[in-house]
Amino acid sequence: MAEARKLTDDAAIEAAASRYYRYFPESANYHKAHDFDFWVLEPVRHRYIGGFGAIHWLDQVTLANPFAGQAEQSMIEHMNDDHANAIDHYAKLSGLPRSAHMVGIDSEGMHLRIGQGIYWLPFPTTCNTPTQVREALVSLARADVWPGSSQGEG
Incomplete structure (x- = not known):
């Protein structure tokens, strides 16, 4: 269960729009043409069935x-601009097609956009600081198999 809250602050709207368009770039034209709004769902309770x-x-x-916000945007821009080969390596290790672009980072992993698809790849451990994210990304760039996969295990 969640409460929905319409974003009204210009900075919050811009941040939400920027992140949404990274995931779904073709939607930017719809937003301008149809003037839709961005909403935040604030969880109240969770139910497991x-x-x-x-x-x-x-x-x-x-x-x-x-x-969230500028920190995520900076990490993503840096990875896409300077480390496209590492992103392709992540895709290859996880069995995904190459030509990926990073669109999101959170404490648990990253989202890659490949064509029209969005794929989530987990970090080996939770990352709570930008330094921990950097260490996880460097470790994955040097890995021969995706952590936790059965590849190479006998």
Whole structure:
């Protein structure tokens, strides 16, 4: 369950639009033509339904993105501008096609856009600072297999 709140602050609208257009660049023209709004869903409670008799309320399951806004934008621009080969390496290691562009980073992983598809790749460990993200990205760029995959394990 969540409460929906319309963004009204110009800076918040610009940040939301910038992030949304990274994921869905073709939507920028629709926004201008149809004047739609950006909304934020603020979680109130979470409900897990795992089948009959396995229904529970969950607490503290939503993570805020510690890099939202300019920090995330800077990391993504740096990776796309200076480390496209590393991004292609991440795609290759995870079995995805190459020619990927990074569109999002959060504490748990990264989102890559390949063609019309968006793919999420997890970091080996949670990253709570930009330095930890950098260390994870460098480690993945040097990896021979994606961490946790069964490739190369006998």
